[in-house]
Structures are given as structure tokens and as C-alpha cells.
Amino acid sequence: MAIPVLTHTDRGLYCPAGDFHIDPWRPVDRALITHGHADHARPGHGAYLATHTALPVMRHRLGDITADGISFGETRRIGDATVSFHPAGHVPGSAQIRVEVAGEVWVVSGDYKTDRDALSEPFEPVSCHSFITECTFGLPVFKWPDPSHVAEEINAWWRTNAADGRIAVLGAYSLGKAQRLLAAVDAEIGPILTHGAVEATNRVMRGQGIPLPDTIPVTPDTNPKDHPGALVLAPPSALGTPWMRRFGPVSTGFASGWMGLRGVRRRRAADRGFVMSDHADWDGLNSAIRETGASRVFVTHGYTAIFRRWLEEQGYDAHVLETEFEGETLDAGEEDA
């Protein structure tokens, strides 16, 4: 093998044959973007390429960008490389990017999950020689419960609060998790109020035809008494801030893969933690990697050193790739993942 299909540079993953970067973290001329989260879709690139479904949110967040859309499965020739985008199941429009140069196939997973949700295009394994995978939850202690059970838990919590006359505030990332929750909860229980950051994404997604239940944006004039039994969806960074005060005594919940760990759940000091992630769990990562048929695997963000060693013992040619992706973060204040 002469020049590798993708190389690692200080700007991000680079394809010499096609002269483009994938999810670069410094400005470049041409960027292929897996999805709209801030650590993957950064401002300042000359030209963007992303799926038609991912683009509206990116335009909303990045402003006036030069961008081109592509359909899932559509192939495009860039220089000497052939690229195509395939569903990653992370958020609506999120893609894995397949790059083929002279018969050699590499796939960049971006962020992905193998569980299905109501909105995201389901993850599709793509055969390749080399697979660049995230491993945010690459430890055998992370195993997601059935999402429908988690939805039931959230509904039960909301229902109890509604019956007790308390507002339920659920923290969830404003792009992806919030909409997934909107589609999963039982909107019959009560009205759903949204923080501005969540509602902005809702508006974009509704505009592109993604079906979401009705929501009521919270404004300075919002009086909680007008919305008895409400569920409030807000980014995690809003929990515990003065913004919350208007709702009076509330029950707080937080939906994240990290809520699978009791210590983290207790440290977050939310009343309830719901185990729901937009990333693959241990079994999901392992099955996704297996199904690509790849012999070489690069792990990017997450428990990289541990997961690499595990993969090597499973017979893969496994490497760690240092990137600036963040995965699902533990800290409040971090908005995207």
C-alpha cells in the first residue's frame, strides 16, 4: 500500500487522493461532514458536503456556508477518491463516510448508534478494509436497556410529577437527543415546553418535514400555572440555572448513556437519570466493527486505549487516532456531542 486512503493531520482526517478532510477541527478548503454536532461540523471551511437531511441544521448553526447536499448511498467522485454517505443512526441525517481509492475502502463512522429511534435513519454496516470508529462507551459496563423501556420510565416519571402538580424538567442535548425524546414520550400526558436552544432545532427539523409533536417555547412571559403537568425539555447546561426558577419546585431528569453509572447519576444531582444515548454501547460497537469485515480498526474518541487493546486481542490490527471529537460529555455546560 502506497499512500493510505486517509491520513491524520493537525487539521483532521485527510484524504490525499481526493484532497478533502472529514470532520476537520481547523479550517480547510473542502470538508465532508458526518453530522451537525459542534465537534464534527465546525465553522470556517471553504466548502461543506453533508447529507441532505443534515444540512439544514448545519446551515442554521454555521450561518452562511458554501455547502452541497448528498443522498444516502449516492456515490460521488472527488479527485481520485469515490465517496458515499451511509446512515450512522446517531441523529437525523448523520452519516458514516465511505472513501474508496484504487479498490481500498475506508469508512469513517463519525458518531453512531446501533439502537433504532423513531427519527434517525437506522445504522447500516458498510463493508470496508479499514474502519475508523468512535468508542465513547467502549467498556463492557455500558449496555443500553431497551429504548422502549426507558421511554416508559420517562413517561411514568412525567405522569407522577404531573399528578403531584410538579413540572418535570428533562435535560437533553438540543440536537438529536431532545427530538428523539420528543418522539418517544407520550404526548398525551401533558403539554411539552421547550428551551430556546431545543426549540430552534425543532423548528429547523419541522421545516424539513421531520414529524415532531407540538411544543410550546418557553419565553420570559411563560407562566408555569398556564401549563399544568408540563414536561420541559432543556439542554443540560440549563439545569440548575436561574432559567429554571420560573418553574417553581420541579423534578429534574437527565437522559444520557452516562446515567448507566450510579456514581455519575448521583454526582449530577438530577432527581432522575435515564439511560439513553445516541452512541453505541459495548455490544453495539463490537457488532458494528465485526459487520464491517474490516481487518484494521482505528479508534478515535472515548476509552481508546482500553478499547484498542481489547480489539487487538480479538485479532484486529487496532490503533488509536488522537482527534478532537468529544463524544457524549459528562460535564454540564458542554452542549453538543
Add this chain to the structure above:
Amino acid sequence: MKRFAALFTALDQTTKTTAKVTALAEYFTDAPKPDRLWTIALLSGRRPKRTVTTTALREWAAERAGIPLWLFEESYPIVGDLAETIALVLPPPSATSDRSLTDWIGDIRALATADEPARKAAILAAWDALPTSERFVFNKLITGGFRMGVSRKLMTRALAKATGVDEPALAHRLMGDWTPDSTTFDDLIHTPDPTANLSRPYPFYLAYQLDDGPDVLGDPADWAAEFKWDGIRGQLIRRGGAHHLWSRGEDLMTDRFPELAAALDFLPDGTVLDGEVLAWTDNAPLPFAALQKRIGRKTVPKKLLAEAPVILQAYDLLEDGGTDIRERPFAHRRARLEALLAGIPQNAPFRASPLLPFDTWDALAETRATARAEGAEGVMLKRRDAPYRDGRKKGDWWKWKLDPLVIDAVMIYAQSGHGRRANLFTDFTFAVWSGNDLVPFTKAYSGLTDAEFREITAWVRKNTLERFGPVRRVTPEHVFEIAFEGIQASTRHKSGIALRFPRMSRWRHDKPVQEANTLSDLQAMLETYG
């Protein structure tokens, strides 16, 4: 076990006291009685003896999960709890079980006499019959350290709510050396016979910290003062021709301090003293370090007995001539205590903690300033007309401690915490300068806010120089003020000193690392206060 696991989950899901009490009270009303009894036992620290080693549990769990042991070991510190790590890595159960908490505890205890293959088979079968939350509880029963975020006081309140028995009576009934084998739920809770257990202690009354000085307490004449001794709080029971010594944590310490068997000779039957166990020679207390050598020993070698003999410095009398006098005012109990101890020989290991005379708060402040020289930590204030209460009830007993000693030190090692603090760096080693070298002299774990712990954690991740297992050596850059209560020479520490109750009192962002204190500063403190 479902019912108990549900209780555990309910307690775990809330930080609100009322919700916890409600969940517990419901449990104490509707759970099977043997389970209620075991739950009281677990919540008051009476867990079954460990019958399986954690090493074996780790190996079996990794094997069952189909992962190498190293991967299990890497996962454990990230989860921060062994029982939970095991519960999480195991595959879903293939069977179900309706066995009760008491049944499972019976199974676990029976493993004590089983051989290794039988133990393994039993544990694997249990894991395969329990869903994750019950598995976690089951593992906790084996590994111990059962912390459910429920204090004894909270449990007693819930039990009172469920049974209608009042709280102080319940608190008393739950004391002592009962086990679920020696009693039943009904006997423990509903039998109001104090003689049922002659060794049973009274609930300890605890003092609150007086932060802003005693002016708020009103007329000094209403208060009695004594030094706050730095020993082990103990309750000495002399009843039915025997004696028992209880710690505040309800450990029976009778055999550790054989000197106090003199109670049989010098104290009348039907006497209960509350006081401080102190290592004592030449009419003065020895530093806590001397007593510490005694604490770990179940049987005491003669040499140690001679080096660090103990006494009970008594400050209260709870039972007098077989009568519970806790409701009588402090002044009365104190007078009776003095009368009781007046007649016994000087060399008997019982003394009354001297009252400190004072007319004004300023006069007491002056006495307090001499506490360290007396081997004390400050002064105690007790309201003269107050009864002996139980637990932490604010208002009648105050501790007015000396300001701690402080030193500015450099952080050089960091280690992550456990449980709630896993994923955060919370355990640090600090050093002082000796020439151009940094000499480690203490560890500290507490004193920072959650936000500060998060900040230092992010910093440690970016500034790790070297790793030794879970410990990271970090760039010497941050200075912290370390507060502590006492300082002693120590041959076990490289620096030659050991601190009492060290904690981080301030993050000295303002102080460059070169300006941290030196080893000679510490040695000077040792000279003055050691």
C-alpha cells in the same frame, strides 16, 4: 429481593429526606418481617460476614461476561464500585427468582462452609437469576459497604412512622449487640424491656460546631464548659456484674481496653458513663497517635499497655443506680457523676473531665486558647438545664474548636475517587520544599467544592507526567492551603511527620509554587505543637 431492590432504587433516586422516609416507612409496613429486620440490621452496619473473596468475584464475573480480567479491572475504577461493575458486565439473566432478602442472605452466609466450586456455582446461579438492580444489591450484600444514603436517624424516623413507637425509644432499642439471629422484628421494636439486653447502650448525644463564637448562646451562667478531648468517644456500661464499652459507631470495644475492667471494682452496678477514652500518663493525655496504636489491636501486648495506658475521662452520667437519668438536667447529672467518682482511688482509670471555670465569654476564649497545650482540640459547651438528648439535636451541646493549623503545600500526585466521586480526581498527595526537592508529607481528600474538583480534574488530565496504576504524577503547579488539627512525629512517613485530619482548606490560586511552605516550617510546627 425485588421488594428490597425496589426500596434501594427508590432511595437512590431521590435526595429528598421526606421521600426517603416515605419509601422506608412503606417498606417497614409491607415487607416480610424477617426482611424488615435484616434491613434495619444492614442500615445500622450489621452486615453478614463476607463469605466470598472479592478476587474470586472479579474472576467469576469476567469469566461469565466473556471478557479478560484486565478489562474488568480497567472498568472497575471508572465505575467506582465493585458490586456495580459486576452487575453491569454480566449478561442478562436467563432465570427469575422470587426469593426474599432473608433467603438470599441465608444463602450467602451458608457459603462460609462451602468449598470453592460450590461457592462459584451458587454465585453464578444467583447472578443468572437476578436482573441488574437486584444483582447489584446481591453483590453489595456479599461485598459489604452497604451505603444507601440513609442515616440511622432517618431510618429511626421511618420506623417510628411505620410502627407508631416514638423515636427516642426506638433509637435506644436499636442500639447494642443484637443481630437478626438473636431477635425478631417484633421483639426488637415492640418489646419495651430494657433489661432484655444488659449490654445495650443509650444513643449518644452529639454536639454541633459553634462557628461564630459563643456570644449567641446568651448568659454564660447558663453554660458549663470543659475541654474537648481528642480521643475516642465511649459509653461504659456497668450492669448485671459485667461491663461493656461502646464506641459512637456502636462497636463493642470492651476487649481492646482491658484497663477499664476496673469498672467492676470501682463503679456500682447500674452505672452508665459517657466520656472520652484517652491514652493517659503522668496526669495528662498522650497525643491521639498513641491511642491510635491501641485502636487496631483486639488483644493488647503488655508493652503497648505500659506505653499507652487508657482512661475514661467521663463527662456525663446516663444511668445512676440502675435508673435512666437522661431526662434530668446536666447540672444534676454532673453533680451525681462527681459524687460517684469522688470516692475512687486516684490511680483508677476513671476521671471526671474537669469543668472550666469562667464568668464571661472572653474569659472562656482565653482558656480555649490554651487547649492545644492541654492536649485538647478546643472547648465543649453544655447547657446546664438540658437533658441528655439523642443524636444530633441542635442547641444544648456545642463544640467550640480551635482554628486549625495551616500550611501551604504543592500538589504532586492525584488519584480518582470512588462511588459518587469516580471519574473525578479527589485524592491528592501534597509536598513541601526541602531545598529544591518536593517532599510529600500528607494526603487530603476533602475541602474543595464540586466545581473545584471538576476544575482540578480537567487540569490533572492535561497535566499528567507519569502514571503508576491509578496514581498520576502531575506538574507541580498548584498550591493548596492544608488545614489540620494536630501534628506528630512519625517514622512511617518519609517527611517524618504525620498530620491529624488534614484537608484542603483553600486553593491558593494566588500563590506561585515556589512560595509554598518548607519542610523546616513543618518541623517548626512539630516543635511547637507536637
